[in-house]
């Protein structure tokens with residue numbers, strides 16, 4: 001369990017105070033793939049670096065597995081750090097060392113026996129599917145391959161936590177996807193808790209089970225990916241989510257609505273899970289004296305759950321439209337009115 005307890009961090013640069021983190025409280029459970037999203041400067045890297053005490057909070061307590069890591073002496077901190085791997089946007093490989101040596105570094109630093117190092121590095125290179133690159137140098141690798149080596153190195157000491165700082169931000173979409181799938185495999189197969197900070201919402205959508213949204217050093221929204229993506233509350237969250245799950249009427253259709261003189265209301269309906277498989281619009285059309293016009297529709301899958309978003313123009317008398325709304329509410333379907 002990773003527990004940020006009311007953490008603040010202020011940097012002082014040339015007598016100017018920069019509040020990088022402000023009263024952040026977050027709990028990350030064992031087995032989570034927890035994503036932290038925010039724009040540049042939101043405080044994500046500072047937050048991540050608290051976990052292995054690369055940054056010390058100005059205020060608050062950083063707990064890893066129940067221990068305040070800033071209260072540990074140096075040798076205890078070293079032991080805790082061994083259990084926390086980290087990967088970076090820029091990979092941070094040693095260019096003058098071979099792939100094999102790069103992966104071996106943490107083991108050499110831990111005085112592991114040479115034979116065991118050989119066994120472990122071979123195992124790790126096979127796990128990241130780069131056994132054939134053992135003798136290559138970082139400059140001979142693609143970005144995705146470099147990140148795989150960074151991951152192998154981070155796993156060398158069998159960590160229980162992996163910290164990922166914008167680990168896919170330097171990669172093209174296809175390579176990003178393959179690295180994300182590798183992270184997922186690490187989480188499931190090796191039972192490693194993963195904390196990812198990113199400015200890319202599709203990273204969160206693709207592999208995280210929980211998410212926190214950060215703005216100006218504060219967490220503005222947090223929850224399961226399903227909760228937050230299906231019903232974002234804060235403007236910042238809506239902006240991120242809308243880029244992968246649009247939920248607005250296209251402008252050209254809005255234009256035509258301005259000329260529509262009929263009595264209507266616009267309902268944004270969100271279907272989650274089993275509800276998404278029900279044909280609600282058909283039911284409405286056949287049971288109420290209204291006409292429906294679907295102005296926007298999207299269907300996405302999040303955490304193996306279907307999320308459908310429809311914007312329906314319901315045309316008819318007020319009393320009939322109200323009955324449609326009662327029907328939607330009776331069926332516990334999330335809805336909200338769209339006002340143009």
Ligand SMILES: Nc1ncnc2c1ncn2[C@@H]1O[C@H](COP(=O)(O)OP(=O)(O)OP(=O)(O)O)[C@@H](O)[C@H]1O
Nearest residue numbers: 011013018020038039040041042043044045046047
């Ligand atoms: N060592 C430091 N000294 C002074 N200011 C710092 C330091 N590290 C971070 N900051 C400042 O703290 C704020 C948060 O930075 P941080 O790197 O955590 O944000 P971020 O969300 O990770 O952004 P990015 O994605 O651009 O790295 C920024 O204003 C940054 O300039």
